Amino acid sequence: MRSKLVKKAVAVAVAAVAAVAGVGALTGGAPYVEPPKSDGDYVLALWKGDESQRLPMFPQTLIASIKTDDASLDQLDDEAIECGIYQLDLYNNSAKTRDLLAGTVMHGPGRPHADYASVDEHSRVFTVKECPEQLVETGDPAFPTFVDDCGVTGDAIVLPEVEHVEYTVTDARVHGVGQVAVEAAAADGYVLPEGVEVRWTFSFTDQPCETVPAVEEPVVEEPVVEEPVVEEPADSAEPAEPVVEAAAEPETLPDTGFDVAGVGVIGGVVMLTGLALVFARRRMGWGA
Numbered sequence: 001m002r003s004k005l006v007k008k009a010v011a012v013a014v015a016a017v018a019a020v021a022g023v024g025a026l027t028g029g030a031p032y033v034e035p036p037k038s039d040g041d042y043v044l045a046l047w048k049g050d051e052s053q054r055l056p057m058f059p060q061t062l063i064a065s066i067k068t069d070d071a072s073l074d075q076l077d078d079e080a081i082e083c084g085i086y087q088l089d090l091y092n093n094s095a096k097t098r099d100l101l102a103g104t105v106m107h108g109p110g111r112p113h114a115d116y117a118s119v120d121e122h123s124r125v126f127t128v129k130e131c132p133e134q135l136v137e138t139g140d141p142a143f144p145t146f147v148d149d150c151g152v153t154g155d156a157i158v159l160p161e162v163e164h165v166e167y168t169v170t171d172a173r174v175h176g177v178g179q180v181a182v183e184a185a186a187a188d189g190y191v192l193p194e195g196v197e198v199r200w201t202f203s204f205t206d207q208p209c210e211t212v213p214a215v216e217e218p219v220v221e222e223p224v225v226e227e228p229v230v231e232e233p234a235d236s237a238e239p240a241e242p243v244v245e246a247a248a249e250p251e252t253l254p255d256t257g258f259d260v261a262g263v264g265v266i267g268g269v270v271m272l273t274g275l276a277l278v279f280a281r282r283r284m285g286w287g288a
Contacts (some may be wrong), residue, residue, distance in 0.1 A: 025160035040067035041118050043097050046076040047087040047106055058111075060087060062104045067093055071119045089116045135191040137162045146202040152176025152211035158200075164190040177206045 047060035073088045080086045091097040096115040103112060142160035144167065149155055157180060159167045170181040184198045192198060208278040260287070 011226040022056070031090050040069050040093055042069065042071060042096060043093050044073065044075055045089050045090045045091065045101060046079050047089065048080070049087070057085075058108045060106045062101060062106075065101050071117065088118065089114065091115050092117050125185060135186075135189060136164075137193055138162070138165045138186050140196050141165045141167075142191060144182045144200055145199075146204075148179070148202070148204050150207050152206050154206070155180065155204050165192070173204055175206070177204060179203045224272070 043065055045065040046063045046238070048063045049057055049060050064076050066073065066075060071090060073090060076088060092115045094115045096113060100112050100114050101108070102250065106112075106114075113150050120285055142165075144160060145156075145158035147154070147156040147158065155176060157169060157170070159182070162184075164187045166185050166187055168183045168185065170183070172178045173180060179201055180203075181199065181201045183200075184192070186192045
C-alpha cells in the first residue's frame, strides 16, 4: 500500500512540473497533455507495425491503451481489427509510461524508454493477424463485342483478352432472342482499377434475313460453223470401170436338130405367095 502511495505522489509531482513548464519529457519538447488519472497499477498498450511486416519490427504506432490493475495481456485483443502485426506491452503506470504513450510512436527498443511492469508472466506479447495477399492492379477491362446478325444462327459474343481479367456471361436468351450480360472481374491476386466499367448488356433479336433473288445467267448459243465443201479436181477422180465388150455370137446357129434346107424352101414359098397377092390387088384396083 505504501508503494502505491509513493508512486502516486511521484506521478502527481511530475504532472505538476510538466503543467508549469508546458512541455513533456519527450525528446524535442513536444507539448504534453496529461492523460486521465486512474488508480490502476498498470498500463496495457497495443502497438501496430507496418501491414507488410510479419515480425515485430519498428516503427510501431499506438492503437489503444488502458489503465488497469489486471496484469493479463489479452484485454485489448478486440482493438486489433486491421491486418498487420501487433505488440501488446504491459507498463507500470508511471510518468515515463505516460510520456511514451503521448508520443504515439515507438521507434525501436528503448526509443523512447519504456517502464515495463515487473510481472511473473510475459510482459509483452505479439498478436499477428494475417493480411491478405497484396493485390496487383490490372489494366482496364476491354469492351466485349456483340454480333447480332439477321436470324439467330449468326449471332455471337466475342470476349476480349485482357491479362488477369476474367469475364462472366449471363445469357437470358430464349430461342436466340433476349438479353445477354457480360461482367468483368479481376483474377485471384489482382484488383480492377477504380471507376472502370465492368458490366455490359446487349439485346439480341431474330430479325429475318433479306431474300436475294437468284441471278440466272443468260444462255449463250454457240454459232454452228459449217465446213466448206471442197471439190476434188477431175484428175483425182477414180478411174471408171473398164467396159467389157460382149462376146460376138457365132455366125453358125447352133444345131437344134432342124433341117436348114427345109426352112429355106418354106421361106421361098411364103415370099412367092406374098408377091402374088400384091399383083392381084393391083389388077383389081385395091391398091388405089
